[in-house]
Amino acid sequence: MVDLPSDYTHIHQFARDLIAFMHEPRSVQITGGIHVNDAFIYDAWSKLPSEWTAWWESLSNPQDAQKDLINSLRKEPEARQHDLQGRPDSLSQWLNCIRNLSLDREQFVLPEGIPHVEVPEILASRMVTKKLAEVKAGARYINHVCKTNNITRVVDIGSGQGYLSLTLAAACNLKVLAIDGSAKQIAGSKAAAEQAGLTEGDQITHLTRFVTGTDELATEVSTWAEGEKCLLTGLHACGSLSEHMIRLSTTTPCISHIAVVGCCYNHITPFSASNPTGFPISTFMRSHNLNLSTSALITGCQAPTNWIHNPNSIFGRKHFYRAVLEKLLFDKNLVADGARPVWGIRNGDLRSFHTYTSRALSSLNLIIGKDISEQEVTGYEKAYAGRSAETAILWTLSVLLCRVVESVIVLDRVFYLEEQGMEEVGVLPVFEYRESPRNLMVVGKKGAEL
Ligand SMILES: C[S@@+](CC[C@H](N)C(=O)[O-])C[C@H]1O[C@@H](n2cnc3c(N)ncnc32)[C@H](O)[C@@H]1O
Numbered sequence: 001m002v003d004l005p006s007d008y009t010h011i012h013q014f015a016r017d018l019i020a021f022m023h024e025p026r027s028v029q030i031t032g033g034i035h036v037n038d039a040f041i042y043d044a045w046s047k048l049p050s051e052w053t054a055w056w057e058s059l060s061n062p063q064d065a066q067k068d069l070i071n072s073l074r075k076e077p078e079a080r081q082h083d084l085q086g087r088p089d090s091l092s093q094w095l096n097c098i099r100n101l102s103l104d105r106e107q108f109v110l111p112e113g114i115p116h117v118e119v120p121e122i123l124a125s126r127m128v129t130k131k132l133a134e135v136k137a138g139a140r141y142i143n144h145v146c147k148t149n150n151i152t153r154v155v156d157i158g159s160g161q162g163y164l165s166l167t168l169a170a171a172c173n174l175k176v177l178a179i180d181g182s183a184k185q186i187a188g189s190k191a192a193a194e195q196a197g198l199t200e201g202d203q204i205t206h207l208t209r210f211v212t213g214t215d216e217l218a219t220e221v222s223t224w225a226e227g228e229k230c231l232l233t234g235l236h237a238c239g240s241l242s243e244h245m246i247r248l249s250t251t252t253p254c255i256s257h258i259a260v261v262g263c264c265y266n267h268i269t270p271f272s273a274s275n276p277t278g279f280p281i282s283t284f285m286r287s288h289n290l291n292l293s294t295s296a297l298i299t300g301c302q303a304p305t306n307w308i309h310n311p312n313s314i315f316g317r318k319h320f321y322r323a324v325l326e327k328l329l330f331d332k333n334l335v336a337d338g339a340r341p342v343w344g345i346r347n348g349d350l351r352s353f354h355t356y357t358s359r360a361l362s363s364l365n366l367i368i369g370k371d372i373s374e375q376e377v378t379g380y381e382k383a384y385a386g387r388s389a390e391t392a393i394l395w396t397l398s399v400l401l402c403r404v405v406e407s408v409i410v411l412d413r414v415f416y417l418e419e420q421g422m423e424e425v426g427v428l429p430v431f432e433y434r435e436s437p438r439n440l441m442v443v444g445k446k447g448a449e450l
Helices: 011-023 025-033 050-058 062-071 077-082 089-100 129-148 163-171 183-195 215-225 241-251 283-287 294-299 317-331 347-351 353-362 374-383 388-400 402-419
Strands: 153-157 175-180 204-208 230-238 255-263 422-429 440-446
Touching: 011 025, 011 283, 011 402, 025 294, 025 388, 050 089, 050 388, 062 077, 062 388, 129 163, 129 230, 129 255, 129 440, 153 163, 153 215, 153 241, 163 175, 163 183, 163 204, 163 230, 175 183, 175 215, 183 204, 215 241, 230 241, 241 255, 241 402, 241 440, 255 402, 283 402, 294 388, 294 402, 317 347, 317 353, 317 374, 317 388, 347 353, 353 374, 402 422, 402 440
Parallel strands: 153 175, 153 230, 175 204, 230 255
Antiparallel strands: 255 440, 422 440
């Protein structure tokens, strides 16, 4: 069951509106149609509605605009009391639309009667507070599903250091198969299992496999399961890994339940003729030609309401300098074939536009004073002075769609499971959003005839 926003009663209508919103020219522009880095090359500011830009330009402090936009995502009624006065109606309507198209993120809390999971101290001491909270909430739900469905085995894919796997094995009396593509992660998990006194090959089994959605893994899982029912899980299964797991759950007979939380949507590979298993995976989304750019997928990884407001920060300087730099490179034709400067940016780089540009150009083997004059660099800085609010607001607008993007991705996974005949397919915000913004767990179970 998916808890739809209050304006909706039908999931497919909700999905159609989401897709239509993401395909609107404005959404396409701000989620990468014109990347913030290219804002001055393609004059992205002038392509926004003029009443919005005029209003933002009229504000005495552009940071107020950013705070107002981020606050607009909050669903609590009291948040509306902090909306900035004088905001154009058309902007308010657009912000309402974003809010109304986003799945709820308020943590789903299991009834008190359902037992909590006590994470053994030896395991808990290895986890940071955020991870411990995720493991407690995830293990409690998984244990509950297993105990109420006579499931004794769990397959944890993308198991990492084994925080969840080992907790389920040690505290819930479940046999766990922990699978990860990284030998280093598996080694860490094995060492922790030994410390916790778990028996390899019995309570816990480790497997180093990079999961790509092939049938071999289904065979390995089935052999390990020895004919028993399993729940397939993954906490923060990055990018396409969640999609491979969703497929695996439908094709592997011993897997009766799935509970997976995704993350790192920028690592999702898109559907194409050469990648027929790519995103979107559901027939519904494909038949509606859902198309999200890589930048839009990156947006899905953001959580602006969790940003900590720092009144002393050099507001938006990073995006501003980058956009001026890209304009300079473009105008002067300094790089061939659209090559971009790539370097590990340090805080010191933002001291001045000159320092920033010098570091960026050195990554392209270009030197100020040789390939471009000092005066030209200073000239660009002067020409764009006072326009940093534009790039800051454009960047904020792009991340504002984070929850809409994540809602589309999650619905695609829900539809796929339903299309494959899974039952009780749903989305549970399993973690506390302020602590763990990637908190949507997609769940489902196989019906009797699957
Ligand atoms: C974000 S971490 C989460 C780890 C763990 N589930 C947790 O919550 O602590 C994702 C893990 O998935 C693993 N991973 C990513 N893609 C994978 C793939 N295609 N196959 C197997 N493991 C993968 C990574 O090595 C990493 O350990």
